[in-house]
Amino acid sequence: MKKGALLILFLAISPAFLQAQELDSRITSMFVFNFTKYIEWPAGSLGEKFIIGVVGNPGLTTGLNKIVGSRTAAGKPILVKPIDKNAVQDAGSCQILIFGSGSAGLMKSFTEALQGKHILLVTEKEAGLRKGVGINLILDEDDDFKTKFMLNKTAIETAGLKVSSSLVGLSKQQ
Amino acid sequence: MNCLSFVYLYARQRIYLFMLFFSFTHSFMKHCLLSSLFILFLCSSVQAQHTDTLSIENLSLEELLKLRSTGVSSEMEKIINEKLGVASKKPLSIRKSPSIVSVISEDEIRKSGARDLVDVLRQVPGFDFGVDVQGVVGFAVRGNWSHEGKVLVLLDGQEMNETLYGTVPLGNNFPVQQIKRIEIIRGPGSAIYGGYAEYGVVNIITKSGEDLNGGSLDVVYGQMEKTFARRNVYASWGRKMGGWKVSLAGLIGQGNRSDRTYTDIDTGSFDMAGNSQFNPSYANLGVSYRNTSVRIIYDRLHLTTRDGYVAVLSKPYDNNFTNYYAELRHDWKVNDKFIITPRFNFKSQTGWNNQQTILLEDSSYSYNNKTANRYRFNLTASYDITHNLNLTGGGEFFNDYAVARGADTTLFQKYVNDSVSQPLASVSYQNYAAFVQCLWRNRVVNITLGARYDNSSAFGGAFVPRIGLVKNVQKFNFKLLFGYSFRAPAIENISTAYRGQMRPERSRTLEFEAGRQIGRNSYLTLSLFSFTTLNPIIYFYEEVTDREFYRNREQGGSRGVEVEYKVKQTWGYLSANYAFYSVAGQTIVPEYQIGGINNLNLAFPAHKINVNAAYRLGDHFSINPSASFMSVRYGLATNDTVATRFNPVLLLNLFLTYDHLLTEGLSLGAGCYDVLGQNFQFIQPYNSLHAPLPGPSREFVFRLSYRFQHTKL
Numbered sequence: 001m002k003k004g005a006l007l008i009l010f011l012a013i014s015p016a017f018l019q020a021q022e023l024d025s026r027i028t029s030m031f032v033f034n035f036t037k038y039i040e041w042p043a044g045s046l047g048e049k050f051i052i053g054v055v056g057n058p059g060l061t062t063g064l065n066k067i068v069g070s071r072t073a074a075g076k077p078i079l080v081k082p083i084d085k086n087a088v089q090d091a092g093s094c095q096i097l098i099f100g101s102g103s104a105g106l107m108k109s110f111t112e113a114l115q116g117k118h119i120l121l122v123t124e125k126e127a128g129l130r131k132g133v134g135i136n137l138i139l140d141e142d143d144d145f146k147t148k149f150m151l152n153k154t155a156i157e158t159a160g161l162k163v164s165s166s167l168v169g170l171s172k173q174q
Numbered sequence: 175m176n177c178l179s180f181v182y183l184y185a186r187q188r189i190y191l192f193m194l195f196f197s198f199t200h201s202f203m204k205h206c207l208l209s210s211l212f213i214l215f216l217c218s219s220v221q222a223q224h225t226d227t228l229s230i231e232n233l234s235l236e237e238l239l240k241l242r243s244t245g246v247s248s249e250m251e252k253i254i255n256e257k258l259g260v261a262s263k264k265p266l267s268i269r270k271s272p273s274i275v276s277v278i279s280e281d282e283i284r285k286s287g288a289r290d291l292v293d294v295l296r297q298v299p300g301f302d303f304g305v306d307v308q309g310v311v312g313f314a315v316r317g318n319w320s321h322e323g324k325v326l327v328l329l330d331g332q333e334m335n336e337t338l339y340g341t342v343p344l345g346n347n348f349p350v351q352q353i354k355r356i357e358i359i360r361g362p363g364s365a366i367y368g369g370y371a372e373y374g375v376v377n378i379i380t381k382s383g384e385d386l387n388g389g390s391l392d393v394v395y396g397q398m399e400k401t402f403a404r405r406n407v408y409a410s411w412g413r414k415m416g417g418w419k420v421s422l423a424g425l426i427g428q429g430n431r432s433d434r435t436y437t438d439i440d441t442g443s444f445d446m447a448g449n450s451q452f453n454p455s456y457a458n459l460g461v462s463y464r465n466t467s468v469r470i471i472y473d474r475l476h477l478t479t480r481d482g483y484v485a486v487l488s489k490p491y492d493n494n495f496t497n498y499y500a501e502l503r504h505d506w507k508v509n510d511k512f513i514i515t516p517r518f519n520f521k522s523q524t525g526w527n528n529q530q531t532i533l534l535e536d537s538s539y540s541y542n543n544k545t546a547n548r549y550r551f552n553l554t555a556s557y558d559i560t561h562n563l564n565l566t567g568g569g570e571f572f573n574d575y576a577v578a579r580g581a582d583t584t585l586f587q588k589y590v591n592d593s594v595s596q597p598l599a600s601v602s603y604q605n606y607a608a609f610v611q612c613l614w615r616n617r618v619v620n621i622t623l624g625a626r627y628d629n630s631s632a633f634g635g636a637f638v639p640r641i642g643l644v645k646n647v648q649k650f651n652f653k654l655l656f657g658y659s660f661r662a663p664a665i666e667n668i669s670t671a672y673r674g675q676m677r678p679e680r681s682r683t684l685e686f687e688a689g690r691q692i693g694r695n696s697y698l699t700l701s702l703f704s705f706t707t708l709n710p711i712i713y714f715y716e717e718v719t720d721r722e723f724y725r726n727r728e729q730g731g732s733r734g735v736e737v738e739y740k741v742k743q744t745w746g747y748l749s750a751n752y753a754f755y756s757v758a759g760q761t762i763v764p765e766y767q768i769g770g771i772n773n774l775n776l777a778f779p780a781h782k783i784n785v786n787a788a789y790r791l792g793d794h795f796s797i798n799p800s801a802s803f804m805s806v807r808y809g810l811a812t813n814d815t816v817a818t819r820f821n822p823v824l825l826l827n828l829f830l831t832y833d834h835l836l837t838e839g840l841s842l843g844a845g846c847y848d849v850l851g852q853n854f855q856f857i858q859p860y861n862s863l864h865a866p867l868p869g870p871s872r873e874f875v876f877r878l879s880y881r882f883q884h885t886k887l
Contacts, residue, residue: 034235067231145242170235173510
């Protein structure tokens with residue numbers, strides 16, 4: 001009876017279990033926009049627009065569009081561009097590429113395909129740092145659910161980007 | 175508007191409590207489940223408040239890092255997400271701690287006008303109190319007598335349990351005016367803390383030098399119907415100066431346990447006014463420099479008793495507790511991920527001390543003068559393997575040494591065989607322990623695996639593993655916990671072990687908790703527990719030999735449910751909880767049994783409801799009602815094997831506070847405890863011929879406080 005009671009209780013609330021605690025897309029968008037102030041892209045690598053690509057998470061694309069508005073990054077107008085998971089070649093023109101929630105499985109193929117490109121890779125999955133991604137955003141449940149970021153300086157510099165020491169100072173240690 | 179909110183929340187709380195109360199008039203688990211589901215779904219229907227309107231478009235990276243994912247934290251969110259150190263080797267929030275945890279804040283203690291630790295902990299679900307002997311009151315947890323070495327009490331990290339029996343006498347002691355926070359594990363804690371934490375842990379944290387940054391003085395006076403209950407002075411000072419933090423706090427006072435008449439089981443009686451003194455004196459010095467800290471505590475409790483063991487005594491005798499504690503600790507941060515903490519503790523305690531000459535007519539009482547010392551080395555290492563994986567482990571050694579002082583130097587004994595014992599002037603035992611804890615956070619469920627192994631030269635080994643599964647899903651949190659805990663036989667348990675045989679008792683506990691943040695300002699938890707204690711160590715008196723002993727009984731335990739609801743708004747706060755336990759269907763310890771009643775233990779009610787609220791009227795004035803309801807209890811009040819029925823009790827209290835009276839920092843508090851004059855009695859929870867001990871009568875309490883702050887350096 002006791003075991004059954006506990007099982008039913010778990011099942012009754014199972015819809016809630018299926019929802020993981022996720023980053024707030026508006027805050028994530030603001031973080032990404034702020035990163036552009038601390039990273040320097042090689043002058044020749046920029047086109048007419050500063051392109052932020054988003055793989056997965058359509059909510060993040062919407063959030064970014066609301067945030068960037070008419071703002072600029074590296075002196076260029078910003079374009080937010082959804083990237084199809086099967087169109088890795090479309091990501092080649094991006095300055096920032098974000099792997100939204102649910103796209104963690106694509107990280108390996110994208111990072112391999114984009115090697116040598118001057119792209120800042122950002123993810124919401126911690127394991128991304130070990131797969132060559134430059135910045136990982138996390139929800140710090142130990143600190144009142146604040147959003148933090150961890151940084152792989154080597155990966156960013158390998159992509160030919162310069163990262164400011166103040167950004168390194170603000171990042172959370174791995 | 176505030177009044178309406180209060181009434182609405184109060185009414186909603188009444189519905190929750192009624193549902194739970196109703197459920198237990200029928201079979202326990204079935205209705206408990208229905209109630210759980212009802213409550214969770216009811217809560218789910220309450221719309222959460224969002225902060226989408228929060229403007230973040232112009233925030234810098236530094237500002238974003240301070241922002242919570244759903245906006246700025248409410249006061250309640252800060253509380254439930256604040257890190258606690260009590261339930262895990264690595265600090266975690268209430269919602270994520272792998273234990274059933276309660277937290278009591280400084281504000282709740284101060285506003286309620288709590289007179290002592292009994293008032294504070296009475297508000298904790300599942301906590302009760304009973305009388306032992308010699309006027310000493312102690313803990314019970316979840317319907318089980320826990321006084322002797324089953325609840326660990328820490329004060330600023332120092333183990334307060336006296337080493338002879340493991341007890342913590344409660345009354346007009348402990349510096350309630352200086353407490354910053356109390357963190358409580360309502361359940362097993364041995365996998366972290368060892369042999370005193372079988373049923374629970376009470377971790378009292380007083381204000382540090384940084385918290386104080388100034389000084390405070392509190393004068394408290396309590397008046398019962400016939401005499402004063404307490405007249406205490408509390409003083410503290412502290413400051414942070416560069417890397418240094420210094421705090422010094424003290425308490426000196428006088429008190430009377432009660433002013434009512436104690437009647438023993440043979441109708442002998444005495445007036446407790448003037449015959450039940452409870453006089454504390456206490457000093458606490460804390461100094462830290464960067465990662466190194468020193469703590470020294472002096473704590474003395476002068477009690478007088480005429481209730482003795484069975485028959486009343488002809489005059490009051492001393493029953494003193496004099497304790498010294500010291501700690502030296504260093505947190506060596508090898509790097510950001512790896513911390514090694516060596517710690518040395520020493521405590522010297524002279525408890526249950528009476529050096530007066532015993533009159534012939536009081537031969538049942540005895541001279542007792544023993545000191546027990548414990549020194550302890552602990553080395554703990556904590557390594558964050560990744561952001562989501564922490565491994566903590568270490569080892570501990572402690573040595574207990576107890577010696578009889580004064581005229582009688584043969585107060586300990588050692589059994590040569592089953593029946594012949596050899597008197598000893600001193601005893602010494604060593605204990606080695608190793609412990610480990612792995613905390614793995616992942617998307618499915620957070621897992622805590624831990625274990626501790628103790629090996630004592632007195633009683634052998636005790637291994638206590640535990641596993642905790644914790645899941646937070648947005649506003650919900652769930653905990654499924656299973657583990658073992660143990661009680662280490664104390665020096666006197668070993669010395670007076672029946673036929674020289676004594677094993678540690680072990681408990682096996684299964685717990686489930688579901689929590690729900692309702693809106694942004696309230697939090698509801700529901701906990702189910704079931705635990706079995708194997709080989710409980712029980713005191714008994716053998717008439718044939720006219721001697722007292724301890725022995726391992728077969729089994730004990732209980733199961734039940736606890737519901738806790740807290741709301742904190744601009745108008746104030748409300749904290750309410752309900753606790754239920756039953757021993758039905760379990761083997762009951764014979765000494766705890768009530769004839770004809772098979773679901774209760776002696777002394778403790780099946781149902782308990784607590785409410786503690788504060789309602790602000792203006793910026794300085796607050797009205798603070800609190801109440802505790804206890805259902806029927808049973809106890810032995812006469813020289814008869816049939817237990818007496820004690821009617822339900824409603825302890826109703828009201829305390830008013832006015833801050834910044836006339837000048838900044840000056841506060842006045844006044845109120846009444848036991849407004850209804852219910853005359854609560856502490857019942858002895860085991861069948862040992864001690865009549866119920868009267869608590870205080872209706873008490874009027876006055877408190878004058880002054881706090882000042884230094885300019886921050």
